Amino acid sequence: MQGRGGHGSRPETTIDPIVIASSIVGRLQTIVSREIAPKETAVVTVGRLNAGTKNNIIPDSAELGLTIRSYSEDVRERMLAAIERIVSAEAAASGAPDPVIVRAESFPVTVNGDNATERTMVAFRSAFGDDTVFDPGQVSGSEDVGLLATAASAPLVYWILGGTHPATYRAAAEAGSIDRDIPSNHSAYFAPEVQPTLNRGVAALVIATREWLRV
Template sequence: MNIDDLYRDLHEHPELSFEETRTAAIAATELRTAGFDVIEHIGVTGVVGVLRNGDGPTVLLRADMDALPVDEDTGLAYASTVPGVMHACGHDVHVACLVGAAHELAATRTEWSGTIVALFQPAEEVGNGAQSMLDDGLYERVPLPDVVLGQHVGPAPAGMLGAHSGAAFASADSLDITVRGRGGHGSRPETTIDPIVVAAAIVGRLQTIISREVAPQEVAVVTVGRLNSGTKNNIIPESAELGLSVRAYSEEVRARLLSSIERIAGGEAAASGAPEPAIEFAESFPVTVNDPVATERTMGAFRSAFGEQAVLDPGQVSGSEDVGLLATAANAPLVYWILGGVHPETYLAAASAGTVDSDIPSNHSPKFAPAIQPTLARGVAALVTAAREWLQ
C-alpha cells in the first residue's frame, strides 16, 4: 500500500457529503487488510475499524472523507475527474494519513497495548457527519474511547504540527431568514409592506451585534452573505431572503449572537408592520475545544519525536469542525491539530515576500493543492506518535 498513490487516487475521485461510497469502500478494504475488525455504513457512509491488542486505553483516530462542490483549478496531473467536485479542503490527505497510520500501528502491535478505533467520517462539510454516526449507534458498536485524536491539513509549512489549547476552532451557524411582506405595484408602495426595505434594515442593524453587543475581548462574526428578492423593477415582492454565517469561540457568545439575530429580525419586521420572519438553520457546528491537559501531553510527544521547531501553536482557527462531537459524546478529551501542507520552500518564499495570503491557496480554494510529501509522511507519523503516546 503506497499512500502517495492512494492520495492521488482519492484526489482524482472526490465525493460529496454522504456520497462517499467509493472512499468508504477503500478505507474498509485497507482496514481489513491491516487486521482491523470493520463496521461499514455507520451514519450512511461512515466506516470504523477496531484493532484490539490487549489491555490498555482505547484511542480513537478520526479522518473525514467528503469533498466540496468546487471546480478544481490546480492543473495537477491527478486533478479531480468529477466535474464540479473537488477535495478543496484536504480530506483526501486525512484519509490517506489515517490509512497509513492504521497499517503502521497494526504492524507494530508488539510495541503497544490497548485498542485502536480508526474512524472515517462522512459529511464534515455540512456539519452533521459526526452526529449521524453517533445517532446510528456508534458507541454501541465500538469501544468508548479514552481520547479522540485527529488532524486537519492547512496552509502551513509541511512538517509543521500544532494545536491550540481550549477553544481551537470556531462554532459556525448558517441561518436562512425569510422576510415576509405584502407585494404590489412599484408605483403604489403605500399599499404594500416592502420586504426589501425590511431586509435592508435587518442587514444594517445586524452590524450592531458585533459593535455594540460583543465585548472587545471576545471574538465573533456575523456575515450576511446572501440577500435575494424580487423579479422586476416595478414590482414590490412578497418576500426577501437573507443568508447569514455566524461564528464564535464560546457557546455563551454563540447563544447570545443567535438570540440577538432573532430579536433584530423580529423587531425590524414588527416596526414595518410585517409578519414575524421565518428563521431556519442550514448548518451548525459547535465550538471545537481541545482539552488543555491532553493537548499539552500530545504536543509534548510531537516535540520529542519531531523537534521543538516542528511544533507550534496556530492560535484560534476561524474555520469550524464537528470532530468535537465524537469526544463530547464519549466524555473523552479531544486533541485536534493542524498539519502543514505547503512545501516548506514555497511557504518560506511567500513569507519572505509578504504574500502568504495571496500566493498560498487556502482550504476551500479551487487552487488548494497540498504538497504530497513531506505532508503525508508527517501526517502518518503524527497520528502514530499521538496514538502511541496514549497507548503507552
C-alpha cells in the same frame, strides 16, 4: 424575511424583502462592534442571501443564512438574542409579516485537553521537527468533534494541518500578508499542495494513534 411581491415598476404596492434583508445585513454588523466588549470574541457572518427570480419582479421573500462564533455561552446567547431582535425590528419597521427564524446546526466550543495535547505534540515534534509543530492559539473555526469526545469521555486533541508550500508561506509571513496572500479553506482559490500535505496528514494520524496505543 416575508414580504409582499409585485412588479418592480410599482414598488408602492409591495413590501420589498430585499430592501429589508439589505438593511439587516448592515445592522447585524453592529452586534460585534457595539454590543460585544472588545475583550470578548464574537463573529457574525452573513454567508447567504437568496431572493428573487427576475430583474423586474419584487419577490415575496428573502432568505439569509448566518453563522456566528464565540468562545463563551453567554456571548453566544447575547448574539442570538440580538440577531432575533434586529431581524424582527427591521421587519416591523417595513410593515412586513413576522420573519421566520430557524436555528440550524450548533456546536459547543471545541476545547483541547491540555495533557493530551502536549503528549501528542511531543510525538509530532519528534517525528516532524520542532519548527513545524506549534500552537496557533485560539481560532474561530467550529467543529462537532467535541461532541464525540464528550460522549466517549475521551480527551480531545484537535490539530490543524498546514497545506501551503513552505516558501510561499514564508514569503507571505515576512511580508505580513498571510491573510491576504494565503487563501483560506472555503475560498475559491484554496489549493493546498497535494504533497507532502496528504502524506503528512496520514502520517500525523498514524503517529497520534501509535502514541496513544503505545504500539
